């Protein structure tokens with residue numbers, strides 16, 4: 171399977187990338203965001219929320235683990251950074267939320283791979299050459315991404331990326 175890759179140069183570009191990704195997402199999609207602390211997973215998730223049409227502010231779920239946002243296609247935003255046991259995720263009702271009407275975005279999702287459907291979009295954020303550069307790699311595992319691969323490639327190379335640069339999309343946690 172091909173990995174699609176792009177580099178963003180600031181938080182605004184990552185947010186804009188998330189927005190383009192969010193516009194492609196459908197009910198039931200699962201997006202896993204991986205990468206070290208501070209690489210921009212929450213920034214990307216905030217962009218995805220905007221792409222889904224969510225207008226309320228998206229807050230990092232590091233301490234709550236799961237937050238839900240209402241929209242025609244709702245968002246379930248999960249951060250498993252502080253989770254000690256997979257069972258906690260089940261106890262939070264995660265299994266009933268994932269793959270249903272909502273789009274599920276899971277920060278540090280690789281850690282809970284066993285609890286996620288194999289059909290998922292995997293996004294990895296890694297530091298790039300410059301301080302604010304992030305290399306974003308996207309793997310579309312599973313069948314539901316077959317038809318959307320071209321659109322996904324377009325989203326990654328979006329020409330309007332960076333138009334929001336200068337805004338502060340940063341989070342102070344997770």
Ligand code: ADP
Pocket residue numbers: 178179180181182183184185205206207208209210211212213214277301302303304338339340341342343344
């Ligand atoms: P994570 O959720 O991965 O721990 P956050 O999204 O909370 O990370 O924070 C990323 C931090 O890095 C923010 O303070 C953001 O402003 C900063 N940043 C700098 N350059 C970028 C970039 N290219 N993409 C995303 N965030 C960036």
Ligand code: MG
Pocket residue numbers: 211212230232249277341343344
């Ligand atoms: Mg985070």
